[in-house]
Amino acid sequence: MNIINAAILIIAGFFAAYGVACSVECGIVLKMLTKDKVSRRMFTPLWEITNVLLVFGFTALAILFNGALASLSQALISTLSVALFAMLARACLVLFIFYIKDEDTLGHLWVWLLAITSFLVPLSFAAAGIYLLTGQLFYQSWLGAILGLSTLIGLIGGGLVMVNRKQTGRRLLPGELVMALWYLLLGCVLPLVVTHKDTGLNQLPILIMCLGSGAGLVLILASSIGFKLIKLWQSVVLSILAAPLLLAWANEPYLINAKLTLRAAYGAQTYGSAVVLGLFIMLPFIALGGWLFLKLLPAQTSKKSRPTA
Amino acid sequence: MDVVDAARGLIGDTLAFHLFFVLFGVGLPVMIAGLEGFSIYKKNTRARLVARSWSRALTILFIAGALSGTIVSLQFNLIWPTFTAFAGKVVGVSFALEGFAFLIEALFLSIYMLSWDKIRPLYHWLIGCVVALSALTSAFFITTVNAWMNTPTGFRLDAHGNPIDINTKAAVFSPAAKTEISHSVLSYLFAVTLALMAVYAWMLWRRKLTTRAKASAKKLMLGLAVIALLLGLAVGFAGDQAGKFDAKNEPYKLAAAEGLHATQNGAPLLVGGYVQGDQVKDAVKIPKLLSFLATGDFNGRVVGLDQIAKGNRPPVTVHYFFDAMVGIGTTSIIVLVAYLCARWRNWRWAHSKTMLAVIVGFGFLGIFAAEFGWMVTEFGRQPYAIQGVMRVSQAATHSREVIRFAELFPLFYLVLLILTVWGLRKGVHFQEALK
Numbered sequence: 001m002n003i004i005n006a007a008i009l010i011i012a013g014f015f016a017a018y019g020v021a022c023s024v025e026c027g028i029v030l031k032m033l034t035k036d037k038v039s040r041r042m043f044t045p046l047w048e049i050t051n052v053l054l055v056f057g058f059t060a061l062a063i064l065f066n067g068a069l070a071s072l073s074q075a076l077i078s079t080l081s082v083a084l085f086a087m088l089a090r091a092c093l094v095l096f097i098f099y100i101k102d103e104d105t106l107g108h109l110w111v112w113l114l115a116i117t118s119f120l121v122p123l124s125f126a127a128a129g130i131y132l133l134t135g136q137l138f139y140q141s142w143l144g145a146i147l148g149l150s151t152l153i154g155l156i157g158g159g160l161v162m163v164n165r166k167q168t169g170r171r172l173l174p175g176e177l178v179m180a181l182w183y184l185l186l187g188c189v190l191p192l193v194v195t196h197k198d199t200g201l202n203q204l205p206i207l208i209m210c211l212g213s214g215a216g217l218v219l220i221l222a223s224s225i226g227f228k229l230i231k232l233w234q235s236v237v238l239s240i241l242a243a244p245l246l247l248a249w250a251n252e253p254y255l256i257n258a259k260l261t262l263r264a265a266y267g268a269q270t271y272g273s274a275v276v277l278g279l280f281i282m283l284p285f286i287a288l289g290g291w292l293f294l295k296l297l298p299a300q301t302s303k304k305s306r307p308t309a
Numbered sequence: 310m311d312v313v314d315a316a317r318g319l320i321g322d323t324l325a326f327h328l329f330f331v332l333f334g335v336g337l338p339v340m341i342a343g344l345e346g347f348s349i350y351k352k353n354t355r356a357r358l359v360a361r362s363w364s365r366a367l368t369i370l371f372i373a374g375a376l377s378g379t380i381v382s383l384q385f386n387l388i389w390p391t392f393t394a395f396a397g398k399v400v401g402v403s404f405a406l407e408g409f410a411f412l413i414e415a416l417f418l419s420i421y422m423l424s425w426d427k428i429r430p431l432y433h434w435l436i437g438c439v440v441a442l443s444a445l446t447s448a449f450f451i452t453t454v455n456a457w458m459n460t461p462t463g464f465r466l467d468a469h470g471n472p473i474d475i476n477t478k479a480a481v482f483s484p485a486a487k488t489e490i491s492h493s494v495l496s497y498l499f500a501v502t503l504a505l506m507a508v509y510a511w512m513l514w515r516r517k518l519t520t521r522a523k524a525s526a527k528k529l530m531l532g533l534a535v536i537a538l539l540l541g542l543a544v545g546f547a548g549d550q551a552g553k554f555d556a557k558n559e560p561y562k563l564a565a566a567e568g569l570h571a572t573q574n575g576a577p578l579l580v581g582g583y584v585q586g587d588q589v590k591d592a593v594k595i596p597k598l599l600s601f602l603a604t605g606d607f608n609g610r611v612v613g614l615d616q617i618a619k620g621n622r623p624p625v626t627v628h629y630f631f632d633a634m635v636g637i638g639t640t641s642i643i644v645l646v647a648y649l650c651a652r653w654r655n656w657r658w659a660h661s662k663t664m665l666a667v668i669v670g671f672g673f674l675g676i677f678a679a680e681f682g683w684m685v686t687e688f689g690r691q692p693y694a695i696q697g698v699m700r701v702s703q704a705a706t707h708s709r710e711v712i713r714f715a716e717l718f719p720l721f722y723l724v725l726l727i728l729t730v731w732g733l734r735k736g737v738h739f740q741e742a743l744k
Contacts, residue, residue, distance in 0.1 A: 046422060048372045051379045052415040059408045062386045063401035066394035070706075073390040077708045080387060084380050088721040091376045095728040099369060099736035267398055282409055289416030296423035 027159020187213025330374030336501025507672020
């Protein structure tokens with residue numbers, strides 16, 4: 001693996017980590033729609049801080065692959081502006097719901113709006129990712145449509161599984177059913193589209209994705225009969241983290257499929273290695289910070305009153 | 310409106326909105342860490358409660374700040390692709406290091422907020438120190454990028470206008486970095502201290518407080534006033550250094566800020582007036598003072614706008630922003646000195662309604678002064694995005710979508726700002742911490 005491949009995988013890793021955070025947020029908001037009190041207490045404005053992963057991913061992309069900026073800006077300005085408007089709207093709603101409106105008088109409409117904006121943000125960024133993978137907007141190709149649909153299903157399923165961590169019994173919960181659908185899409189439909197259409201994507205990472213999806217499906221089925229190898233939420237996190245990395249690998253040697261290669265876009269030769277090294281050094285800090293955040297969150301949710309943070 | 314004007318307007322709106330949160334994002338963690346450290350050292354529970362109330366305010370402000378930072382970052386890539394591609398090659402390290410620092414700040418802030426009363430106070434304070442240090446580091450590195458835009462160094466241009474022979478160290482530590490970083494970071498701290506003082510002045514003025522809460526608020530105001538005065542003087546000194554630097558290295562920015570059309574020895578300082586073309590009319594003229602402030606000599610030579618082609622001149626409207634910034638800075642120092650004198654001599658008007666109202670007013674004006682300061686920097690560099698290297702028109706995208714977004718984004722910013730202020734009023738209980 002050379003420095004250019006490492007750079008694109010690290011950038012994909014930041015977006016993958018953001019994807020995990022987004023799916024948890026989406027899961028919390030979906031549970032809030034059912035007036036679930038535990039998820040209501042997990043809803044903290046501190047989730048907005050996860051936007052920083054996005055900044056980091058984009059800054060790294062802009063610095064390391066600055067040769068792609070002009071064409072990306074032209075193609076994605078509308079798609080990503082939708083994400084920015086959705087983020088602004090979501091921040092407004094978070095402030096309104098958390099700090100301004102009293103819980104008792106909070107209407108269902110606000111939570112629905114929060115849910116819509118919470119899904120729009122990652123979906124818009126996924127649409128930008130799909131442009132990189134297909135060289136087209138998401139609705140212009142079968143592959144784009146499948147990837148867009150799988151992002152939506154992954155967010156719903158992943159979020160519900162991660163928020164419903166303490167399930168008991170042997171039946172499948174809605175989140176697990178949706179995740180099973182996600183695995184079917186990624187494990188069966190996506191490889192079919194990649195092999196039958198001339199997508200230009202590498203087959204090996206798609207095969208790995210297919211096998212991984214199969215394993216995920218087996219885990220869900222195993223958990224439904226009460227047999228657990230690892231906790232389901234852990235496998236979901238691994239899947240959401242792995243998917244963007246595998247897709248970035250599948251797109252090699254391109255940054256924008258069939259339009260711009262990674263090598264042509266890479267423009268920070270002088271210190272690219274320093275930035276990549278710095279990102280590697282940062283990863284344990286991010287992991288430690290994320291772990292501490294999740295450790296401290298249940299302590300906050302155990303309070304009877306609204307969280308104070 | 311053409312694409313370039315729309316792009317300029319959009320990034321201007323975004324940066325002005327972001328700056329409001331940046332100054333709190335940099336200044337508040339430092340103040341909170343200082344107060345929490347004081348509470349541990351003095352075993353003062355009330356100081357800890359006050360620090361906690363400030364940290365709640367920081368969280369609310371950080372939500373909008375992190376979001377606006379995300380938008381700035383993305384808009385730079387989307388709307389200014391040529392600029393970002395060029396700057397990324399030369400000062401990309403600064404962008405990356407700012408990103409690292411921001412990431413650590415965000416992570417540790419969330420841990421800091423969730424760990425109140427759950428870990429030992431000393432450890433909690435240490436987490437707060439990490440937040441403060443990373444906030445300062447983040448401000449440091451992103452300001453180095455702006456300093457480099459003002460005085461671009463550390464590269465050569467090839468025949469196609471691409472940067473070659475890049476010296477990252479020379480680019481990051483460009484000539485303007487020292488004065489720009491010191492002036493901006495100190496002004497953030499100054500503005501935040503004034504804003505905090507204004508909060509307690511407002512409470513004394515408009516709220517019914519217990520005797521104990523009143524005494525605590527007055528004690529806090531005294532401490533904040535001392536810190537604000539020291540910071541105000543430091544900002545003034547840094548500003549003077551920045552002016553002297555501009556006279557040497559960015560003479561046209563200074564000329565526009567001072568409305569100086571003709572190059573001359575013994576140049577006067579123009580205060581007030583109105584801008585007409587490239588001239589400032591009806592201003593109060595203080596003879597030879599500009600020469601003294603810019604060069605240290607009453608008969609020193611100060612470069613005017615006549616030395617540069619008309620198409621390359623920055624707009625003289627910068628003069629308004631410059632006057633407003635200096636005016637607010639100077640009067641706030643006078644107010645602080647008056648307040649401290651009154652407290653020292655036990656004069657009752659120190660907490661009269663008028664004085665409290667003035668302090669509340671300066672809480673807002675301090676924020677505006679920081680905004681005006683950045684407007685001087687940015688307008689004063691026009692028509693260039695990177696001084697002498699890349700014009701704004703070259704840096705912007707060609708996508709006409711920008712025109713539509715330039716009208717929509719400010720509406721969202723306004724709503725978010727209103728909700729943030731509303732959230733601060735409802736979600737932060739400054740008063741309870743004083744009981």
